[in-house]
Amino acid sequence: ETTVTQSPASLSVATGEKVTIRCITSTDIDDDMNWYQQKPGEPPKLLISEGNTLRPGVPSRFSSSGYGTDFVFTIENTLSEDVADYYCLQSDNMPLTFGGGTKLEIK
């Protein structure tokens, strides 16, 4: 089973600042990493899929990079509407495994 270690668990930034979230996997997963946003009371929303592919309709301030075991998710110019929990998900092998999540707050 591939373990996904996500950091930080929480962060607080001012609007306009940059957010960086990291996920490290215990096995090489190529570029099979996905990133989800979950707002309170809502289901997760897919933002970025395998191959660091931004999903249609997702603002370009969201991006990701990484290959192998080290992956980074970035929000440029954070807006108040970005307050949410963020999760990475590896889809290289079963069982699919999520990172522990990052809670983003705005100062």
Add this chain to the structure above:
Amino acid sequence: QIQLVQSGPELKKPGETVKISCKASGYTFTNYGMNWVKQAPGKGLKWMGWINTYTGEPTYADDFKGRFAFSLETSASTAYLQINNLKNEDTATYFCARDTTVVGGYMDYWGQGTSVTVSS
């Protein structure tokens, strides 16, 4: 548009059984697998497994083998999650989520979630 609509909240006692439905629309049901994800109160997401909607074959994560069952009603484009012999630790919101392929990949569209509360 693609939609997954889940059944409503459930309040159950320990030892009882619950069956959650997930009705899909806006796409060909058998062309994409269906995943199930658990989120305990205040906790993160945990993948429970998925079902191949073309063959009906389920795959369960280790923590969800035994009391959990995925099934389909293909004619109604509906997937089901049944949990038997409910325990307090089954209290959670359960999501269905469409897979991007029929053979297993990642999840793109999600249902709204079904809250299950287990309490005596």
